Amino acid sequence: MTTRAEFMERVRREMARTRGLFPARVAERPADPMTAAELVRRQLAERWPQALERFRQEFERLSGVFHAVASPSEVPAVVGRIARERSARRLITWSASALGADLGEGFRGEGLDAVAMPDDPVDEAAARELRAINAAAEIGITGADLAIGETGTLVLVSGRGRPRSTSLLPEYHFAVFDRRALVETLEQAGVMLEAWHADPADPMSGGVINFITGPSRTADIELTLTRGVHGPREVHAIFVSR
Amino acid sequence: MTSKLRVSLMVTCLGDMFYPEVGVAIVRLLRRLGVAVDFPAGQTCCGLPLFNSGYHREAREVARRTVPLFRESEHVVVPSGSCAWMVKQEYPGLLADDAGAHREAQSLAARTWELSQLLVRKLGVTRLPSRVKGRVTYHDSCHLLRGLGEAESPRTVLRNLEGVELVELPGADQCCGFGGSFAVRLPEVSTSILDKKLASVESTGAECLVACDAGCLMQMGGGLARRGSRVKAVHLAQLLEDGA
Amino acid sequence: MAPAKPALERSGPHLREEDTLLSAPVESRSFPERAAGATRDRFLQQALTIATTRFVASRDEVFAAFPQGDALRDRARQIKEAVLQRLDHYLEQLTANVERAGGHVHFATTAEEARAIILDIARRNQVKLIVKGKSMAAEEIHLNEALEHAGMAVAETDLGEYIIQLAHERPSHIIAPAIHKTKAQIADLFARELRREVAADPEVITRLARGTLREKFLQADMGITGANFAVADTGTIVLVTNEGNGRMVTSLPRVHVALMGVEKVIPSMTDLVIFLQILARSATGQKLSSYTTLVRGPRRPTELEGPQELHLVLMDNGRVRQLAGTLREALYCLRCGACLNVCPVYRQIGGHAYGDTYPGPIGILMTAMLRGTPAVKDLAHASSLCGACAEVCPVRIDIPRMLIELREHLDREKIAPWPERLLFKACGWLLGRPALYRLAAPLARLGQAPFVRDGRIRSLPSFFGRWTRTRDLPAVAARTFGERWAALAREA
Numbered sequence: 016m017t018t019r020a021e022f023m024e025r026v027r028r029e030m031a032r033t034r035g036l037f038p039a040r041v042a043e044r045p046a047d048p049m050t051a052a053e054l055v056r057r058q059l060a061e062r063w064p065q066a067l068e069r070f071r072q073e074f075e076r077l078s079g080v081f082h083a084v085a086s087p088s089e090v091p092a093v094v095g096r097i098a099r100e101r102s103a104r105r106l107i108t109w110s111a112s113a114l115g116a117d118l119g120e121g122f123r124g125e126g127l128d129a130v131a132m133p134d135d136p137v138d139e140a141a142a143r144e145l146r147a148i149n150a151a152a153e154i155g156i157t158g159a160d161l162a163i164g165e166t167g168t169l170v171l172v173s174g175r176g177r178p179r180s181t182s183l184l185p186e187y188h189f190a191v192f193d194r195r196a197l198v199e200t201l202e203q204a205g206v207m208l209e210a211w212h213a214d215p216a217d218p219m220s221g222g223v224i225n226f227i228t229g230p231s232r233t234a235d236i237e238l239t240l241t242r243g244v245h246g247p248r249e250v251h252a253i254f255v256s257r
Numbered sequence: 258m259t260s261k262l263r264v265s266l267m268v269t270c271l272g273d274m275f276y277p278e279v280g281v282a283i284v285r286l287l288r289r290l291g292v293a294v295d296f297p298a299g300q301t302c303c304g305l306p307l308f309n310s311g312y313h314r315e316a317r318e319v320a321r322r323t324v325p326l327f328r329e330s331e332h333v334v335v336p337s338g339s340c341a342w343m344v345k346q347e348y349p350g351l352l353a354d355d356a357g358a359h360r361e362a363q364s365l366a367a368r369t370w371e372l373s374q375l376l377v378r379k380l381g382v383t384r385l386p387s388r389v390k391g392r393v394t395y396h397d398s399c400h401l402l403r404g405l406g407e408a409e410s411p412r413t414v415l416r417n418l419e420g421v422e423l424v425e426l427p428g429a430d431q432c433c434g435f436g437g438s439f440a441v442r443l444p445e446v447s448t449s450i451l452d453k454k455l456a457s458v459e460s461t462g463a464e465c466l467v468a469c470d471a472g473c474l475m476q477m478g479g480g481l482a483r484r485g486s487r488v489k490a491v492h493l494a495q496l497l498e499d500g501a
Numbered sequence: 502m503a504p505a506k507p508a509l510e511r512s513g514p515h516l517r518e519e520d521t522l523l524s525a526p527v528e529s530r531s532f533p534e535r536a537a538g539a540t541r542d543r544f545l546q547q548a549l550t551i552a553t554t555r556f557v558a559s560r561d562e563v564f565a566a567f568p569q570g571d572a573l574r575d576r577a578r579q580i581k582e583a584v585l586q587r588l589d590h591y592l593e594q595l596t597a598n599v600e601r602a603g604g605h606v607h608f609a610t611t612a613e614e615a616r617a618i619i620l621d622i623a624r625r626n627q628v629k630l631i632v633k634g635k636s637m638a639a640e641e642i643h644l645n646e647a648l649e650h651a652g653m654a655v656a657e658t659d660l661g662e663y664i665i666q667l668a669h670e671r672p673s674h675i676i677a678p679a680i681h682k683t684k685a686q687i688a689d690l691f692a693r694e695l696r697r698e699v700a701a702d703p704e705v706i707t708r709l710a711r712g713t714l715r716e717k718f719l720q721a722d723m724g725i726t727g728a729n730f731a732v733a734d735t736g737t738i739v740l741v742t743n744e745g746n747g748r749m750v751t752s753l754p755r756v757h758v759a760l761m762g763v764e765k766v767i768p769s770m771t772d773l774v775i776f777l778q779i780l781a782r783s784a785t786g787q788k789l790s791s792y793t794t795l796v797r798g799p800r801r802p803t804e805l806e807g808p809q810e811l812h813l814v815l816m817d818n819g820r821v822r823q824l825a826g827t828l829r830e831a832l833y834c835l836r837c838g839a840c841l842n843v844c845p846v847y848r849q850i851g852g853h854a855y856g857d858t859y860p861g862p863i864g865i866l867m868t869a870m871l872r873g874t875p876a877v878k879d880l881a882h883a884s885s886l887c888g889a890c891a892e893v894c895p896v897r898i899d900i901p902r903m904l905i906e907l908r909e910h911l912d913r914e915k916i917a918p919w920p921e922r923l924l925f926k927a928c929g930w931l932l933g934r935p936a937l938y939r940l941a942a943p944l945a946r947l948g949q950a951p952f953v954r955d956g957r958i959r960s961l962p963s964f965f966g967r968w969t970r971t972r973d974l975p976a977v978a979a980r981t982f983g984e985r986w987a988a989l990a991r992e993a
Contacts, residue, residue, distance in 0.1 A: 016617070019596065022608035025821055026589045026763070032825035039582035042772040073788075132805060145805065150719055166788045175803040179752040183745055201789075205774030208795075212735045212770060215601065220735065222801040223751065226777075226793035231745040234785070235661035235677060236684050236703040237548070238555050244660055244707055245714065246745025246792070268982045274942055275975045277982035284989055294993075296986045301932040307925060309886055311908025311917070315929025322933055403888035432845040436885025441967040443883065445537035448971040449546075449849040450885070479972030482957060 045209055052210035055203045059194075066164040066197040067254065073167030077229030078242070079250045086257045087116035090156075090191055093253055095125025098154055101249075103187060107149055108156035110134045110176030114191065115158065127154070134176040149178070155185035155247070159192035160219070161207060162252065165200045168228040169252065172211070172221045179223050188247040190227075193255045263293045264375070265330035269340045270302035271471035279336050279471070282494040283372060287334070290382060297326045305343040306437050308351070317351045324348060324362050332379065333369045336492060337470045338401025341371040346404060371401055373410035373469055373493055383417045388498045390420035394463035396454070396477065397430045398470035411469050411493055418496065424461045428454070435476035451480045458488055466490045532856060532879035539850035545681055549851050552680045556842040559786025560893065573779050578896040580772050581833035584764075585824060591733040591766045592815065598736025602798025604811035612642035615816050619644060619725065619758055620651055622812055626756050628653055628722040632714075634740065634747040635659035636727030637675060637836055638760045638816060641858045641871065644725070656717045658746035660710055667694050673852030673860060675838035676784050681851045714746070724750030724808065728761035729835070730776060731813070732795075734769040738813060740794040741780060743787075751796050757808040759796075762816050764832040776835065783895040784837040819871045827906050831866040833896040840890035840900060846883050855880065862890040862900045869907055875916050881907040942984070945977040 045051035059066060071081045082093050098104065106127045111117035112134055122129035130148050137145065157177065161170035169190045173179045182188045198204055204226075211219035231246030242248045264287055268280045284294045304319030323344075327333050335341040345366040352358040376382045395415055401407050408430075415423045434440065434450030441447075454477065458466050466481070466488050468474050478490035530538070539545055564570045584591055596606045609615035623631065631653055633639065645655045645666075657666040661678035665671065667690045672678030679687065688701040691709055699706060726747055730739040738759045740747040751757050767773060781787040800807030823829050841847045841861030852860030857876075859867035862884060869877045881904055890900040911917040912925075931938055952958045958974040960966070968974055 017608045017610040017614060019606070019608050022610065022815070022817070023589055023593065025610070025817070026592065026824070029821050029824040030586075030588060033829070035586040036582055036829065039579040039586065041580050041583045041768045042576065042775055044769050044771040136802065136805065142805065146719070150715075168789055173804060173807070174801060178805045179748065179807055183748050183752065201774050201778055205771050208770035208774070215735075218801075218803070221795065221797055222799075222804050222807050223748075223797070224795040225748065226789060226795075227791065228787070228789040228793075229791050231743070232791055233660045233707060233744045235659070235664065235679055236682075236687055236706060238552050238677070238680075239684070239703040241703050241707040244711060244744040244746070245658065245718070245749055273982045274945070274977050277978045277980065277985055280982040281985060281989060285992075288993060296982075296990070299935045300983075301935055301938045304929075304932065307929055307932075309905060309908075310925060311881075311905060311910070311912045312922075312925045312929060313909050313912075315926060315932075318929060319932045399885070399887040399889075403892055430889075432885050432887035432889065434845060434885060436887065439882065439885045441964070443533055443536055443846075444967040444970065445540045446846055446849050446883075447885070449540040450845045451972070475975065476972065479968070479974060482973040483959070483971065 045206055048206065048209035048213045051206045055198060055206050059197055059199070062199065063194045063197045066199045067194065069164035069199065070162050070167055070197065070252075073164065074252055077167050079167060079229055079252055081252050081254070083254045083256060085255075087118065087191070087255055088121060090116075090253055090255070091118055091121030091125050094122065094154065094156065094189055095127060097187065097251065098125065098127055101153070101187060103153035104128050105152045106130070106154040106156065107132065107152040107181055107185065109158060109178075109181055113158060113176035114156070118156070132176055132178050132181065149180050149184050152185045154187045154189065155181040155183070156189050156191065157182045159190040159196050159252070161198055161204055162192050162196045163198055163201060163204050166228055168204075168226050169250070170204060171225045171227060172219050173223045173225075174218045174221065179225070182225065182227060183246050186243060186247055187249045187251065189251040189253055191253045191255060193257070261291060261293050262380070263295070263331040265327055265333050266294060266296050267303070267327070267333050267335045267340065267344070267369070268296065268300060269335065269337050269471060271475065272336050273300070275475065276471055276492065279492040279494050282492075282498045283334060283336060286494060286497050290380060292380070295330075297330065299326050303340040303343045305339055308343065308347060309437055313351065320348045320351045320362065321358060324352070324358065324365050327365055327368070328361065330368060332375065333365065334372055334375045335369060336372055336494060337472065338371050338398045338405060338407070339470055339472055341369055342400040342404035344369045371405060371407065371469060373414055374405070374407055377410040377413050383413050385414065385418060385497050387418040387421050387496050389465055389496055391465070392422045392424055392461070392463045393465040393467050393496070394424045394426040394458060394461045395429060396426055396433060396458075396466060396468045396473060398468055398473045399432050401469055402430055411467070414493065414497070415467060421496075424463050426461055427457045433473045433476050435472045437472065440476060447476070448480075451476055455480050455484065455486070459486065464488060465496070467493055467496060469493050532854070532883065535854040535856060536850045536883065539854045544683055544686075545851050546849075548681050548683055549848055552674075552677060553842045553848045556786070556838075560783060560839060560842070563782045563786045563788065567782065570779065570782065573775055574895050574897060576775050577779055578833060580767065580775065581896050584767060585829065585832060588763065588766070588824065591768060592763060594733040595731055595736060595766050596815075598733065599798070599813050600736075602736045604736065604798050604813055607812060607814045609814055609816045609818070612818050615642050615760060615814055615818065616644060616647040618814055619760065620647060622756065622758055623648065623653060623723055624651070626722060626810070628756065630717065630721045631655045631723045631725055632658050632717050632721040632750050632754060633662070634724070634726035634742065634750045635662050635678070636725065636760060637858065638727045638762055639725060640672060641818065642816070644760070656714065656721070658714050658718070658750060659742070660707065660744060663710055663714065664690065667691070671853065671858070674841060675836050675859065675861070677838070681853065718749040718753050721754040723756040723758065724754040725758045725760065726750055728759045728765050729780070730773055731761060731766050732768070732770060732773055733766050736797060738796045739773060740796065741790045741792070742794070743785070743791045745792055748792055748794050751794060752807055755808055756810045756812070757796070757799070758812045758814065760814045760816060762818070762820050764820055779895040780835055780837055783835070783839040783893065823870055827910065828866055828870050828903065830898050830903060831863065831870060833898055834863050834867070835895055837895055839893040839895065843889040843893050845885060845887060845889070855883070862904070863898070865907070866900065866903055874907060874910050874914065877907060878911060878916055881911060939983065942977055942981045946979075949976055
C-alpha cells in the first residue's frame with residue numbers, strides 16, 4: 016500500500032518536471048474574515064428588504080413556497096394549514112434552542128404530532144427510536160443560518176439540536192429565519208463560510224453545512240423534472256419579520 | 258487611399274481542384290473593388306489536414322515552404338476559414354523553433370484574411386450586388402466562427418445584398434460533420450451530423466445555403482445533391498459575382 | 502423488517518454472466534463499429550437529441566443572464582492551474598485538516614489500491630449493505646464489482662445510476678447516467694425488478710425508487726461518495742447533488758468513504774464559491790444544484806446523527822503522471838458534462854460507444870490518462886475538432902488542441918496504423934513538391950472519368966465509398982484554378 020510519504024514524494028517529483036502552463040493565482044480571501052463578515056452584516060442591516068425580495072423571487076422560481084409572519088408564534092399556524100392541505104401530521108423539529116423559539120405547544124395546538132430533537136446526545140436505544148421517528152416524519156422544521164438572495168438558497172449548519180436529516184427525510188421542509196440570515200450573493204455567503212471556519216472549533220464550521228436550493232429533484236428520466244426523489248418534494252421558507 | 262491595395266490569393270487545395278470558380282469569383286470581385294490581385298506560384302495546400310491528424314512534422318514542412326511564397330504580398334485572401342485559421346493561428350507555432358521563419362510566419366498571419374473579413378474589416382465594403390435573389394441562409398464554419406471568432410462579417414455582407422433575404426439557420430453554429438479526415442474515418446457519424454444540419458437548412462425555406470469554407474461546402478453540398486434537394490450550397494464569393 | 506434484497510442478490514454472482522452476455526458483442530466491436538451502430542439506433546438518437554438539446558438550451562440561457570460568468574470562468578481556470586502548481590502543499594494541508602476534524606485519509610496510487618483500501622474499511626466495519634452516491638471516480642475503478650465480489654450488497658442511489666444498476670449497464674453521461682434510456686424502457690426495468698406493473702411515467706417511477714431506496718439508506722452500514730471538491734483550508738469534502746442522495750449517504754450510515762482524484766482539491770471556501778457559481782450552470786443550467794453539501798469530519802460529539810467514521814481516499818490512478826504530461830489541462834475538469842452536450846459526435850453516438858468510464862470529448866482525454874495513449878488510437882479521432890467543447894468548458898480546457906496533440910503522439914509513437922501514416926507522409930511529401938502536385942489534377946481527372954455524371958461523383962469503390970455512400974463528391978474541375986490563372990491574369 017502506498018504511504019502518505021511515498022504518495023507525496025511522487026506528486027513532488029512530477030511537479031518538479033514542469034513550471035505549469037501559465038502564471039496563476041488562487042482566489043483572494045478576506046484578510047480578516049471576521050471583519051469582512053461584519054461588513055457584510057452591516058451592509059445587509061440596511062439592504063435586507065431588497066435581499067429578501069430577491070430571495071422570495073428566486074425561491075419561488077425554484078417552486079419553493081415563501082411565507083412571511085410577524086413573530087415566531089405565528090409559524091405553527093402556517094405549518095398547520097399546509098399540513099392539513101397535505102394530510103400530514105407527523106412533524107419533527109430542530110430543538111427549541113436551535114430554532115430560537117419553543118414552538119412545540121403551537122404545533123400540538125395545530126393538531127400535529129411534533130417531536131423536537133434533543134440538544135444532547137442520547138443513548139443507542141433512544142437514537143434508534145429517534146431515527147424511526149425521523150424516518151416516518153412528514154414535516155421537518157428547521158432554522159436557516161443563511162438565506163441567499165441571488166440563488167434562493169437556504170444554508171443550514173448541522174450541530175447541537177440541529178440534525179442533518181430534519182431537512183432531508185420528511186416530504187415537506189419548512190425553514191424559519193429572520194433578517195439576520197439574509198445575504199445578497201453567493202460571494203457574501205463565501206465570506207460567511209470563511210468567518211465560520213476562522214476558528215476550527217466554531218460550531219458554525221459544522222459537521223455538515225448544506226446549501227439547499229429548492230426541493231429535491233431529478234431529471235434522470237428523459238430529462239423530465241421530477242421533485243422529491245430522496246429529499247423533500249416541497250420546501251417552504253418562513254420569514255419572521257419581528 | 259493613394260496607392261492601390263494589393264492582395265494575393267491563397268486558393269487552397271480544395272479551392273484549386275474542386276471549386277476553381279470560387280477563386281475566379283474572388284479575383285473578379287476584388288478587381289471590381291479596385292484591388293490588384295495576384296496569385297503567387299508554387300501553392301499546394303496549407304497543411305491543415307496533416308496538422309489536424311497529428312502529422313506535425315509534415316505540416317511544419319508545408320508551412321515552412323508556404324510562408325515564403327507570400328513574402329511579397331501586402332495582404333493574403335483565403336476563401337476558407339479553416340485554411341485562414343491554419344495560417345493565422347498555427348503557422349507561427351509550428352515554426353517556433355526557427356526564429357527567422359517564426360517571424361515571417363507571424364508577419365504572414367497578420368496579413369492574412371478570410372474573404373468576408375477582408376471585405377468587411379479591411380476594405381470596409383458592405384454593399385455589393387448579388388448574382389442571386391431570394392432567400393439565403395448561412396452556415397458558420399467552425400474554424401471561422403470559433404477559430405477566428407468571426408460571426409458577423411459574412412452576415413453583414415449577406416444582409417446588405419440587394420434582393421436577398423438572409424434567414425438565420427437554426428443551429429448555424431453547429432458543425433456540419435465534415436472535419437477533414439473525420440468525414441471518412443467515421444462516415445456514419447459524419448453523415449448523421451450532416452443529416453441534422455440539412456434538415457435544419459431545409460426548414461429555413463432558403464434556396465441557397467452560403468458558407469465560407471470549401472470543406473463545409475463539400476460536405477453540405479454533397480449531402481444536398483444526394484438527397485436531390487433544390488437548395489444549392491454556394492460559397493459567399495459565388496453570390497457576389499457580377500450580374501452574369 | 503426483511504431487507505429489500507432482490508436487486509442486490511441479482512447483482513451478485515449472476516451479474517457476471519449477464520454482464521458478459523450483454524456486453525460481449527459491444528466490447529468485441531471496434532470504436533468505429535460501435536459508433537456506426539449507435540447512429541442506427543433510433544431510440545438512442547431520439548433520447549440523445551431530446552436530452553442534449555435541453556441541456557444546451559438551459560446552459561445557454563442561464564449564462565446569457567449571468568454577465569460575470571466569463572470572468573468567473575477565467576478565475577476558475579486560474580485557480581485550477583494554481584492548485585496544480587502547488588498540489589503537494591494543498592494535499593498535505595487537506596490531509597492535515599481532514600485528520601484534525603477526526604477523519605482518516607488514505608492514499609491510492611492505482612485503482613487496485615483504491616479498491617483494496619475501501620474493501621478493507623468495509624470489512625473492518627463488518628459492512629453488509631453499502632449505499633452509493635453518484636461517483637465517476639468509483640465508476641473509474643469498477644468499485645461496485647469489487648465490493649459485490651467480496652459479498653457486500655451495493656445500492657446505487659442516484660436515480661440515474663440506480664436505473665443503470667438495474668439494467669446492468671454503465672453510465673452513458675457524466676451527470677445524466679441513464680440519458681440513453683426512454684421512460685418506457687425504464688418502466689420495464691422496474692416492473693421486472695419489483696415484479697409488478699409500472700406505468701411509463703417519470704413521476705411514478707421516481708416514487709417507486711424513493712420507497713425502495715429509502716429503506717436502503719436507513720439500513721446501510723456504509724456510504725460511499727465521490728467529491729466534487731475538497732477544501733484544503735478546512736478539510737471539507739463538497740458534494741453537489743440534486744436528488745439529496747448525497748446527503749442521505751453522508752448522514753445515515755455509520756461509515757462514510759469519499760473517493761476522489763487528487764485534482765479535486767481547492768484551497769479555500771472563497772475558491773469554492775467561485776466554482777459553485779459556474780458548475781451547476783454548466784452542468785444543468787441551474788444557478789446552484791439543489792444540494793451543495795459541505796462535510797467536515799465525522800459526526801460531531803454534539804450531533805445526534807452522522808457517520809462515526811469518515812475516510813477520504815485520495816487517488817492518483819494516472820493523474821499525477823500528467824502533472825508534467827500533455828494532458829495536464831484535463832486535470833482542471835469539473836465533470837460538468839457540458840462538453841458532451843455540445844459535441845456533435847457525442848450527440849450522435851451517446852456515451853456507451855466510447856467504451857470506457859468517461860464519455861465525450863473530455864472522456865477521450867480521461868481515457869488516455871487512465872489507460873494510456875494506445876487505448877485512444879481510434880477515439881482520438883472521434884472529433885471533428887469543431888471547438889464547441891472548448892467554448893462551453895467552465896474552466897476553458899482546450900480539448901480540440903489536446904486531441905490534436907494526442908493524434909500527434911499516435912504518429913510519433915507509431916501507434917497509428919501504418920497505411921494511414923504512410924498515406925499522410927506521402928501527402929506531406931507531395932505538398933512540398935508543387936511541380937508533382939500539379940500532376941495530381943490531370944491524374945485524378947483520368948481516374949474519375951468513369952464515375953463522373955454532370956460534374957458530380959455518386960459512387961466510388963473501396964475506401965472512397967466512405968464518402969460517396971451518403972454524399973456526392975464534386976468532380977475534380979476540368980481546369981483547376983491554377984490552370985485558369987494565366988487567362989485570368991490577362992483579364993486585369
